[in-house]
Amino acid sequence: MSLSNAILGFLSYQPMSGYDLKKVFDESIQHFWSTTQSHIYKELDGLEERGLVASRAIEQEGKPNRKEFSLTAEGRTALLEWLAAPLPLERIREGWLIQIFFAHHLSNEQIVNLLRARRAALAQKLAELEQVDGIIQQRKAGHSAEQVRTAAMWQATLSYGHAHYQAELNWLDGMIQRAETLPE
Amino acid sequence: MSLSNAILGFLSYQPMSGYDLKKVFDESIQHFWSTTQSHIYKELDGLEERGLVASRAIEQEGKPNRKEFSLTAEGRTALLEWLAAPLPLERIREGWLIQIFFAHHLSNEQIVNLLRARRAALAQKLAELEQVDGIIQQRKAGHSAEQVRTAAMWQATLSYGHAHYQAELNWLDGMIQRAETLPE
DNA sequence: CTGTCCATGTAAGGCGTTACATGATTGT
DNA sequence: ACAATCATGTAACGCCTTACATGGACAG
Numbered sequence: 525m526s527l528s529n530a531i532l533g534f535l536s537y538q539p540m541s542g543y544d545l546k547k548v549f550d551e552s553i554q555h556f557w558s559t560t561q562s563h564i565y566k567e568l569d570g571l572e573e574r575g576l577v578a579s580r581a582i583e584q585e586g587k588p589n590r591k592e593f594s595l596t597a598e599g600r601t602a603l604l605e606w607l608a609a610p611l612p613l614e615r616i617r618e619g620w621l622i623q624i625f626f627a628h629h630l631s632n633e634q635i636v637n638l639l640r641a642r643r644a645a646l647a648q649k650l651a652e653l654e655q656v657d658g659i660i661q662q663r664k665a666g667h668s669a670e671q672v673r674t675a676a677m678w679q680a681t682l683s684y685g686h687a688h689y690q691a692e693l694n695w696l697d698g699m700i701q702r703a704e705t706l707p708e
Numbered sequence: 709m710s711l712s713n714a715i716l717g718f719l720s721y722q723p724m725s726g727y728d729l730k731k732v733f734d735e736s737i738q739h740f741w742s743t744t745q746s747h748i749y750k751e752l753d754g755l756e757e758r759g760l761v762a763s764r765a766i767e768q769e770g771k772p773n774r775k776e777f778s779l780t781a782e783g784r785t786a787l788l789e790w791l792a793a794p795l796p797l798e799r800i801r802e803g804w805l806i807q808i809f810f811a812h813h814l815s816n817e818q819i820v821n822l823l824r825a826r827r828a829a830l831a832q833k834l835a836e837l838e839q840v841d842g843i844i845q846q847r848k849a850g851h852s853a854e855q856v857r858t859a860a861m862w863q864a865t866l867s868y869g870h871a872h873y874q875a876e877l878n879w880l881d882g883m884i885q886r887a888e889t890l891p892e
Numbered sequence: 893c894t895g896t897c898c899a900t901g902t903a904a905g906g907c908g909t910t911a912c913a914t915g916a917t918t919g920t
Numbered sequence: 921a922c923a924a925t926c927a928t929g930t931a932a933c934g935c936c937t938t939a940c941a942t943g944g945a946c947a948g
Contacts, residue, residue, distance in 0.1 A: 526803030527935080533810040543899050553809055556800045563936060565901060586945060588899040607811060608818050610825035611804045613833060616740045616872065619710030620795045621865045625737055626717040627791060628857035634792050641794035649797060669891035673812035676890060681805045684879055688800065691875035695868055706860060707853035711907080727927050747908060749929060770917060772927035 527559055528567050528576075532595060532603040535577060539594035542568055552678065555656050555685055568593055576602055635703040643696045650689045656682055711743055712751050712760075716779060716787040719761060723778035726752055736862065739840050739869055752777055760786055819887040827880045834873045840866055 534540060534548050542565045549559055571577045576599035582590040595603070620642070627635050660678055718724060718732050726749045733743055755761045760783035766774040779787070804826070811819050844862055 525935090526806050530806045530809075533806065536810070536813065541899075542901090553806065556802050556805045558799055558801070560937060561899090562901070562903095562938085566936095584898090587897090588942095588944080590899070603810070604813060607807055607814055608822070610822055610829075611807060613826070613829045614803065615742055616869055617742070618740050618868075619798065621740045621868060622710050622714045622717065622737065623791055623795060624868070625714075625861055625865050626720070626787070628854070628861045629720065629788060630791055638792070638794055642797070645794075645797045670812070672891055676886065677809055677812045680883055680886075681809050683882075684802075684805060684808070684876075685800055687875045687879045688872065691871045692868075695871045698867075699864055702860065702864075707856055709907090725927075726929090744909060745927095746910085746929070750908095768926090771925090772914095772916075774927070 526557065527563065528571055529603065529606050530557065530559075531564065531567060531571060532576060532599055532606075535593060535595045536600065536603060539592045541590045541592050543590070551659065553681070555653060556681055571599070575599075632703055632706050632708060635706070636700055639696055639700045639703060643693065643700070646689055646693055646696070650686070650693070653682060653685050653689070710741065711747065712755055713787065713790050714741065714743075715748065715751060715755060716760060716783055716790075719777060719779045720784065720787060723776045725774045725776050727774070735843065737865070739837060740865055755783070759783075816887055816890050816892060819890070820884055823880055823884045823887060827877065827884070830873055830877055830880070834870070834877070837866060837869050837873070 530549070530553065531545060534545055540548070542561065545564050545568075546559075546561045549557070549564075568577065568579075572579055572593070576596060577593045578596050579591050579593045582592055584590060623638065627638065630638070657679075660675060660682070663675070666672075714733070714737065715729060718729055724732070726745065729748050729752075730743075730745045733741070733748075752761065752763075756763055756777070760780060761777045762780050763775050763777045766776055768774060807822065811822065814822075841863075844859060844866065847859070850856075
């Protein structure tokens with residue numbers, strides 16, 4: 525559901541091939557939604573069957589032919605409907621909390637190692653996020669209402685990631701202290 | 709991977725049937741990991757094939773027979789190994805951020821509605837978390853090192869959820885303000 | 893001459909959910 | 921009378937990932 529709507533969203537800007545879509549995914553929403561080429565191709569098939577997108581073949585010289593997809597009127601309607609209706613909350617699903625839940629089987633030192641390793645990985649993700657911020661600044665050039673709105677929403681997804689990583693970092697710092705003084 | 713290790717984790721306390729496992733899942737880790745009975749049964753089959761758990765049939769009167777699973781020595785080793793090794797970070801995967809990313813297609817009012825709806829849902833989840841806290845207090849009775857450690861880790865998963873919900877709530881409050889004054 | 897870009901896909905499998913089937917016992 | 925609890929599973933499907941296949945153009 526999310527993937528197909530993301531595809532509709534990108535096609536609302538301009539017609540694109542599956543290959544193009546993979547690139548824009550990686551450039552703009554990869555920090556909160558990743559996907560694979562094969563999945564995109566499959567999903568495009570489904571979308572076409574449902575009449576939400578239409579394709580046309582484009583012959584090219586020196587390069588493989590392209591299959592370009594564009595939004596149909598129904599596709600645009602479906603996108604707008606999906607955008608406007610609040611989604612049900614997905615519950616937290618963090619495999620690594622299972623580790624924490626049963627971590628009392630480990631030594632305090634092992635627990636602290638676990639937490640520190642995660643802290644380091646998280647700090648690196650945060651740094652990567654800053655780079656996405658750079659990309660947004662580059663693209664932001666325009667001043668039309670539409671461009672300001674688009675940039676604001678992009679930035680919102682970034683600050684969401686920022687807030688979450690930062691919250692977890694703080695939690696980890698507190699946990700590391702507590703784990704050090706647990707009765708063995 | 710996570711589910712099978714969660715099962716091993718619970719079996720490290722005592723032998724249990726698939727039915728029992730579903731209950732302890734719902735009582736203790738449902739706030740960050742949900743699952744279904746059918747999935748548990750399937751996973752138990754796999755675990756038994758791999759020699760990490762062993763089953764025995766127990767006949768009962770007036771009730772359906774049980775199939776009780778217990779950890780084997782290999783199972784215990786596998787659990788301890790899995791617990792001690794840091795897991796790779798799973799990337800953020802929030803379908804609803806796709807909504808936000810393309811929300812510039814909506815009116816400011818619609819965007820604010822979206823944010824407020826999520827805010828309400830989130831506040832309710834937070835309240836539910838507080839209830840889990842009550843359950844922990846009940847169980848905490850003992851004072852042995854083992855009991856203190858177990859309770860501390862349980863509580864840690866709770867405060868993790870708390871931190872995340874609270875961070876998102878704060879983010880939402882900021883976003884609602886910004887969305888109200890976006891150029892249309 | 894090695895690797896990356898362009899471009900489209902197939903096949904297989906893992907993880908997870910929903911719906912369904914069965915049937916006795918106990919509580920309201 | 922009706923629903924919940926106890927207890928185990930099967931079948932079908934959805935979402936997603938990994939690995940694989942193909943092949944020309946172009947840059948180092």
